Every structure is written in structure tokens, then in C-alpha cells.
Amino acid sequence: GVHIFTLTVEDTNGCIGTATTSVTVNDNPVVAPSYNAPVCDGGSLVISANASGGSGTYTTYTWTKGGVVIGGETGATLTIDPADVTDNGTYGVTVEDSNGCTSTEVTVVVTIQALPVPTINGDAAETTTEWCEGDDITLTGGGGAPGATYSWLLPDGSTQNTAVLTINNADKATYEGTYTLTVTEGTCVSALDH
Incomplete structure (x- = not known):
């Protein structure tokens, strides 16, 4: 705010002089x-x-x-x-x-x-696994903290939202190829191909 200050001076002869100034104090x-x-x-x-x-x-x-x-x-x-x-x-x-x-x-x-570090069957690196046609395929996703969600993208373009992916009686035409595991913790997402 604005503050006004007045200085009054009287000399030995009784003469009086005044000076006025205003000071503004600004808020920070x-x-x-x-x-x-x-x-x-x-x-x-x-x-x-x-x-x-x-x-x-x-x-x-x-x-x-x-x-x-x-x-x-x-x-x-x-x-x-x-x-x-x-x-x-x-x-x-x-x-x-x-x-x-x-x-x-x-x-x-x-x-x-920190981003989750996805693992597939306990491995954090891309690996190759072989199965025979008609086998049951099980891939276990990990690497997320408690509460993390897991999603698999399969070679045929379908997805499964689970940590453990199980495919019974796999046929080569549908299930041969790359499997991608996505691990989500809150808004942080990481993926790993297998």
C-alpha cells in the first residue's frame, strides 16, 4: 500500500518547514x-x-x-x-x-x-523357444510390481490380458511368430518380444 510521511522541522527562530513524501510498499x-x-x-x-x-x-x-x-x-x-x-x-x-x-x-x-522390466519365463531378454505343432504353450510374464497388469499380443494379432499365457494344442499357422508382453504399472508401460 501507499504510505505518506511528513517531516516537520523548526529552527531556532521559530520558522517551520515541512516536506512530504509517499512510500509505496509492494506485495511480494x-x-x-x-x-x-x-x-x-x-x-x-x-x-x-x-x-x-x-x-x-x-x-x-x-x-x-x-x-x-x-x-x-x-x-x-x-x-x-x-x-x-x-x-x-x-x-x-x-x-x-x-x-x-x-x-x-x-x-x-x-x-x-521407473519403468517395469518385463520378463518372459524369468528372462528379460528376447529369446527363442521352440514347440512342436499340437503342443501346449505356456509363457509366464513377470517383472511388474504388485498391482501391475500384463497383456500379450499373439502372432495372430489377438491379445490376452493375463500374466500367464496358455495356448492348448497350438497350430503352426496361427501361433508361430513373435509374442509381445506388455507390462503396465500405473501409467508406465514397457514391452518385451519373445
Whole structure:
């Protein structure tokens, strides 16, 4: 707000002089950082400062990670693309408005979700398995945390949503080819061919 101050001076002869000045005390801006959670390993991390108050015109943002200033980042958003689990941490932001007033630093803790590592029959690498026509085929998917979902894409284009894929009396024309296991944990998805 605006405050008016008056200074009155009287000399030894009884003469009085006055001077008046007004002082404007501006409100500091505030920030409320947030990010586009959940973010999976390899996805795009976007942290927004969400500035308000102050003059309403914001000139400079200062971003930190773990208390260390991130050089060259002065905009209202901080984007890391692609992000990985090494980008986990505490990010802070301050903003300066057009009056030169600066907010207090506010932080947000960012967690990048690791991707599931699919396994087929306990193997995390593409492997070749042979069966004879008429055999029963069983492939066991794994690699997801509790609550993960599993989906198989079969060579004939069909899908089965189960961790354990069983095909009875397999015929070569329908079931020979690549089997793709997709493991989903929340919004994070990984696939493995077999």
C-alpha cells in the first residue's frame, strides 16, 4: 500500500518547514510449484511455477534442484525431456515481478517412476523357444510390481490380458511368430518380444 510521511522541522527562530513524501510498499509475489505427475522414466517432466500476487507481471524465475541454481532456466516452467530417475529430487522456484519484489522459494518433490522390466519365463531378454505343432504353450510374464497388469499380443494379432499365457494344442499357422508382453504399472508401460 501507499504510505505518506511528513517531516516537520523548526529552527531556532521559530520558522517551520515541512516536506512530504509517499512510500509505496509492494506485495511480494508468491509461487506454488507443481508438476505433471505421474511421469515415467523417459517421459517429459514439466514443473510449473504458478506465480500470483505482486505486480502481476513476472520478469524472472529462478529454479533450483537440491538448493543449487539450475543455470539458464528463467521461465515460468522447467521442462526436462526425456526425464529419468536421476531427475528425482526437490525442485525450488522463486519469481521476481516488475516492481523488483521477489517471492520466497517454494519447493516441490519430484518422483520419476521407473519403468517395469518385463520378463518372459524369468528372462528379460528376447529369446527363442521352440514347440512342436499340437503342443501346449505356456509363457509366464513377470517383472511388474504388485498391482501391475500384463497383456500379450499373439502372432495372430489377438491379445490376452493375463500374466500367464496358455495356448492348448497350438497350430503352426496361427501361433508361430513373435509374442509381445506388455507390462503396465500405473501409467508406465514397457514391452518385451519373445
